[in-house]
Amino acid sequence: MRHFDAITRVPGDPILGLMEAFARDDNPAKFDLGVGVFKDAQGLTPVPAAVKQAEQRLVERQLSKSYVGGHGDAAFGRLICELVLGSASPLLVQQRAGATQTPGGTGALRLAAEFAGHCLPGRGIWLSDPTWPIHQTIFAGAGLKVSHYPYVGADNRLDVAGMLATLETVPQGDIVLLHACCHNPTGFDLSQDDWRAVLEVVRRRSLLPLIDFAYQGFGDGLEEDAWAVRLFAAELPELLITSSCSKNFGLYRERTGALLVCSHDAQKLLDVRSQLAFLARNLWSTPPDHGAAVVAEILGDPQLKSLWIDEVEAMRQRIARLRSGLVEALAPHGLSQRFAHIAAQRGMFSYTGLSPEQVAALRERHSVYLVNTGRANVAGADEARLDVLAAAIADVCR
Template identity: 45%
Template structure:
């Protein structure tokens, strides 16, 4: 049986991790892997999550199943975190999933059931796993223009012009905030224009929001999702707790649907739970339970928000510092865009040859499209790193 198979294409980021691990140079720098790192290079457990874990350990009396939807209190709290207090809860439903990736797969399967002939349009560029997840559900994908590499910003006009050409019923994948891999986000006024276009053209938004709290702030980063929810009749949202709660390996996320009315939301939700039943049956509990404890306890929630804000401000500081160091080393404004972008990622605009040279000559590891992890920047060696970047241009 297995002799009919060909080797799977290697994952570029996982290969980069292996290469970095095997590199003996003491001064090597890992800017590739997409996890938050503190000043010591560690990915810490957040204080509020640690306290929630202790409370869970002390009070949890059983490991029995919770049901297809997982932790229903967690689900309601996630709706509140994403949609705010003014959201129409009668039309919103959420199911717990194994991370944001699980939410994307479940929502893709739901789309295949509801609109099997629809095309899912993804921005260029986008997270490399988006297309494989969506096509694995049997859906067709295509791309729309998003990022202008010349200005290092969103090409809003090209994006809107392209979406104007799409047929009713097609799906548009959007990054809720902190675009991966570019760090270039839509402004609030662009979200409003986009929402109106979606209604007028009969398009369905599929929002992937994996970094809420990493960009402009916890509430500010949800602005785009909320503008859409207030405007469009239907939408899908894949939310991740991996980054903003730092529960990466424990896998907690939510698949959220907005229906045109209560009845259609209930029907779609029943199908969403059926999708989950066929993939993972029951979602894992530990991380979602910890998130639920944090969000449900005023003191823990305040502690979490304060730590999340410190994470956001640290990344902003690193962005500004790196942009300034690159300006000094290059004697130009070429890299000033880094300070204006948001989230954990930006791209340096290097060729693959330059990326390889940076790795081989200087032990600086970034992804082949020149995406780098802002949180991995060495705060005490920014000028040295900037000099290495400039040396290979």
């Protein structure tokens, strides 16, 4: 008997497929705007100096590679809570918030999905349309009913009215996933007034917010990007937050993240955290240590933290320059107004408004690689060749 005969092949991940196609392309003038990583002026995804220094300290000082506990590195958990919620947050003083370390932000999302499936049975989850595609598969894979609320319409504009109207119809008690900043894949973020309106609907409908916070520091700044998270934490009795250190610490392959829980009292937080430790034990047993130890070293040392803050700000400013620079480079082609939204968006990604046919033409005629939906990783552009990129875009828009 052959056991594997009925197993069929599933399509590969489209973004990882773009990576492979880009690697095979021998055009020296190619652009990689597909994969979601930050790149510097040399086209490299650098290791921040603060990370290198923290790693050196760990090499010299670390005495053991034994397991960390179910919630991970305690110092990392405490410091990531301070980074996300603010060091003076009343929730931390009252011990109403805590972090469980996870393998990246994706691991935090999966732990949140398992928590919802096991501890909040019958709850559905609502995702923005569009959203990061893995959001859909993670929560569906955990057995949750997945629904969507409008976010960006066919006209490539933020649809706040449609979002609010749909959230008003969400069954009480359901979970709503929100992007704290630098919305993936669109780059369109809610204003502070929009966030207040969403908060009121969430409160009125007794919804449980799950805020995905993968890009802290890449939008308007480390503190500014946390504004909506801290608003919801201050105004609501319960909140889930997923945090990622992949982008702002450059720890992509170290898989460093956390699921933060905010509860109405300290005792209930202990109940929830006991469930998270149980679920994590059956997912990955204990989380990887290195990335979390690096983050704890940086955030716990004033000199390293100051260096890291400067490096995050430099990355943020580079992304902002690439956005405005691309719009300026499109002006001679008469396209600056059509693509003005690129400069107004935040973070690494942009819903450009290019059609799948135009995306294909960019790849075939100009070796410009981006996702078929028109999502471009602006942070992957070459600042010295924005005029070349603009000419390619103009060519496919004729």
